[in-house]
Amino acid sequence: MAKLHLIPYRVEEITEQAPQIPEGVRMIQAPDVWEEAERGKGNIVAILDTGCQPDHPDLQDRIIGGKNFTVDFDGDPANFDDNNGHGTHVAGTVAASYSENGGIAGVAPEAHLLILKVLTGEGSGEYQGIIDAIHFAVDWKGPEEEIVSVISMSLGGPEDVAELHAAIKRAVDAGIPVVCAAGNEGDDLHDTDEFAYPGAYGEVIQVGAVDFNRRIAAFSNTNDEIDLVAPGVDIYSTFPGGKYASLSGTSMATPHVSGALALIKNISEKEFARELTEAELYAQLVRRTMALGYPKTAEGNGLLALDILNKIEQLFKLVNTSYSIGAEKSERK
Secondary structure, three states, rough: OOOOOEOOEEEEEEEEOOOOOOEEEEEEEHHHHHHHHHOOOOOOOEEEEEEOOOOOOOOOEEEEEEEEEHHHHOOOOOOOOOOOOOHHHHHHHOOOOOOOOOOOOOOOOOEEEEEEOOOOOOOOHHHHHHHHHHHHHHOOOOOOOOOOEEEEEEEEEOOHHHHHHHHHHHHHOOOEEEEEEEOOOOOOOOOOEEOOOOOOOOOOOEEEEEOOOOEOOOOOOEEEEEEEEEEEOEEEEEEOOHHHHHHOHHHHHHHHHHHHHHHHHHHHHHHHHHOOOOOHHHHHHHHHHHHHOOOHOOOOOOOOOOOOHHOOOOOOOHHHHHHHHHHHHHHHH
């Protein structure tokens, strides 16, 4: 059986400083809903990746637990440090917490992170380790009986493995959305066969990438299982060594959606006054997208836009107010 690998990504820049609220976080309108969503507080996002720097200044207060499922660090299950960089970057996009003294913000800066290291420093992992990590995330309980809200995976492989599919179905049946990168082998917007697993499974939320001009990234896979797109080009986030980096890939788009689900969960469950199922959370996610004009196989339901419902409501009120004023003037003539 072949191994699963990191979705290939490109390092654009490594720096000592970064924008406090990255452009990708702004583009999906996360800051506009932070107050309403309590910045994702109370949610746990499980990140299956290369690990994470546990003492990064912007992440150390966000990590609630972790486990190593690889042979790295002599297979020590307690050592989930990141010897690649990819996992730390993904974690930061989900939930990095900035302060008045600096740092960088993730999409849900008060959510917590469960770091499950399933890929080695070389970026590969055994299917069994990833399957075990998914089950671990489903069964995990925090110190105050917290449970996982979202599973995020920016990895993929060519094989449809029944046990992997079954583990994902179990997570979804337990009410946990599973968010996966579409892949970076894109070469033709009209090619509908650019698949990688687990992203190709219908049960997962598969994420493609756009740039800051709302154009589909040239590398973003296209297929009939794409659910939505998010920023994935020149994305600033945390990086090992207490640093920051700008990376590009559908791997970078995925955590924007994973963090967004923590915000949506808080907003929606307050609105409905109950817990939502995975299907209901997915419906709330899709409501917060805007079409870009690309084929559905490239953009799915469109670009993630967390505050679009409020903006539509405000526009509707403005139109109604203008209509009422116009009607009053007409009556006086």
